[in-house]
Amino acid sequence: MQTIYTDVLVIGAGLAGERAAIEAAQAGFSAICLSLVPARRSHSSAAMGGMQAALGNCDKGAGDCPDVHFADTVKGSDWGCDQEVARMFADRAPIEMRQLAHWGVPWNRVVPGKSTYFKGGKQLEKEEKEENRGLITARDFGGTAKWRTCYVSDGTGHSVLFTVDNVCAQLGVEVHDKTEAIALIQDGATCFGVVARCLRTGELRVYLAKATTISTGGFGRIYPCTTNAVICDGGGHIPAINTGLVPMGNMEAVQFHPTGIVPTDILVTEGCRGDGGTLLDVNEERFMNIYEPDKQELASRDVVSRWMTHHIRQGKGVKSPYGEHLWLDIRHLGEKHITGKLREVYEICTSFLGVDPIHQLIPVRPTHHYSMGGVRTNKDGAAYGLKGLFSVGEAACWDMHGFNRLGGNSLAETVVAGGIVGKKIAEFLAGAEVTFNSSVIDAEVKKQQERIQNVISCKAGTENVYKVRLAMQTALHKGANIFRDNAGLTECVASLQETLVRARKVGLKSNGKGVNPELSAALKIEGQVKMGLMVAYGALMRTESRGSHNREDFTARNDRDWLKRTLAYWKKDTDTLPTLDYEPATPLFHIPPGDRGYGKSEIIKAETPAGDKG
């Protein structure tokens, strides 16, 4: 068995993981990133819109500062975030944007003079100051008080990822792509690394490390309709869940994006609405201006997604063979703007839909987009439950997003948190002495070899992995979607429990030799169903509505009983439900719970006596 040692092992080579690895490498430590795909293909590359940071250089960002960014983030989270973490993030973000500029990111810059922009379908004018010429500029995004989203034309994630991967190459951070971590090596107290499967040969390999970091992004592929890439399947969470020691935070906090195209659910960026795109119904009439007169199309994601679903339920959806949808209209932005700043959107529409957005409407529907929940960590990025285990980025619940994340905050989180957590990992490494116990390593390897053999030989049964996966996705789509209630969630949990039994009986149809994709899917299906149950059961138990978690039977945000974070454990292999625990949402309040200023404002305040509905 090939065994590779490194000071820090990073699972996932997207922006968060690579950024953290850079900090460790700069402090003189060796770092290896494992990745399913070459680093630059990571899903970070698909985030086109931008990164929020309060630089305040552009006209519409004048007067911005980290305090305002922090306030927007806390409001966006519907007071579900850890305010200490959100504060660290907002303070660090402007410095990180400059760091990225230093490394080579070609941020768009301030161009002095008058120019026009669209808001809510109206053409308005702004003027950039000469003194700010050439500084990093920003665009508008949903849910923010100022224009704060730094961007690189239509390819922010792509461009930043290429830059950060360049820095990794420069510093000698190794990326072992086509490698999948399938289990953590740990002794109940400390994490020592992983057992990984090589996706070039199918062979197992051991990676030993003083610090192991999970940064594998979201897990949207447990849903049938998602904007997430194929690789965002929870593969990094599962090894942590399977230890029984590491909890997942707020798994029920799932965000839906208003504008996935129909039928492939490819995301068209918020930038469309930020730049003045409007949403239309079956009669080609706007509706967001009626539901949200102030923010209109620019209200936060959960609000827009909910009103879209509501409007479709009112019979205003456009019928299609793939279900009902609404229209996104960017025609009035003009050819130059659409083929320039929104080129990626133009390409998506023409390449994948055969729609020309300069002259035609784009079919859109809300689709699964982002997982606020994930591996629960403290503010240093250290995972609960195991020493030497860290997590960062969308994979983690560091928790600056609470129950709803703002557009542009997640891509910013990858690099900002990557930098902060990376530094903490380097500090940890400086003081760490680890003794590797060969019997712990050998036992985990043997366990994984047996697991693989059993699946190949159909020891537990011959359930088809793709059919089981579809059953899981269908259950979540039906019961744990934008609108949730007791009946739907109860049915969803029951159905997922049946699916779990089937997942444990999966056996291969093919021979499992080499880089067998059926084997890859089979090795994670049980873990995926467990994650689905964490989402659905957590949502069932949370009898309130907060951010993107909307209970039709508990419509108020309940700060009296639910100003807390769900911690979901999978304690024993044989369990059929996660074990839920709770902790306070935040250790301190810079901003006490209040009204978000958009969306519903039904709140049961913390001081409301029990029994009173508030």
Place this chain on the structure above:
Amino acid sequence: MARSLKFNIFRYNPQDQESTPHMESFVLDETDSMTLFIVLNRIREEQDPSLQFDFCCRAGICGSCGMVVNGRPSLACHTKTKDLPEETTLLPLPVFQLVGDLSVDTGSWFRELYDSVESWIHTKKVFDPAAKEERMENDVAEAIYELDRCVECGCCVAACGTARLRPGFLGAAGLNRVGRFLIDPRDERTEQDYYDIIGNDMGIFGCMGLLACEDVCPKQLLLQDQLGFLRKKMGITALKNFFKK
């Protein structure tokens, strides 16, 4: 009536001693808005679960799914079946190491490229977290981004006559990468430094000017202009070097 589509797909699993390279045919009915992403996943889920291929973003952004579609290197995710005949042949990209069936190893190839062209900003300046960012004209930023748009799918390399003949040739993707740093004011390398990297047969002078790279580029990068620009720049540097001697 929906068309019945036939796909002739290259099959070989190097890790299976019983496997030999061969073509295998699969038939399925066409549906609306069908792309090769949908086709290949359906074949895997409904007909042969061992079929290897690579997709990631399935949205034309990540460059994972390059393959040869009816003789032409393309991204499978944005290849619509309505643009294909009833019979289609799918082969893995040449030049890159085969992993199995339609899956190839582009990661190792590009990683070597980053090292050989030192694909990062070379500067003596040290980042000062307390200072404002250095200013840059927006036009310059946009010009850099234009060259940064390459998704490293490998289609241009697979379609390149020189790359097929000469392992180690940088290809359009590699040369374009060098061009990206050459126009970036933050990179302090001189034209001579770039000449040392690409002023040879493995670099810009290896290009035979066939320009299939631009024809197949799924991001429509202006590779012809870029190669011409680099050839001129490096040609002038070569002349300067000649007269210095």
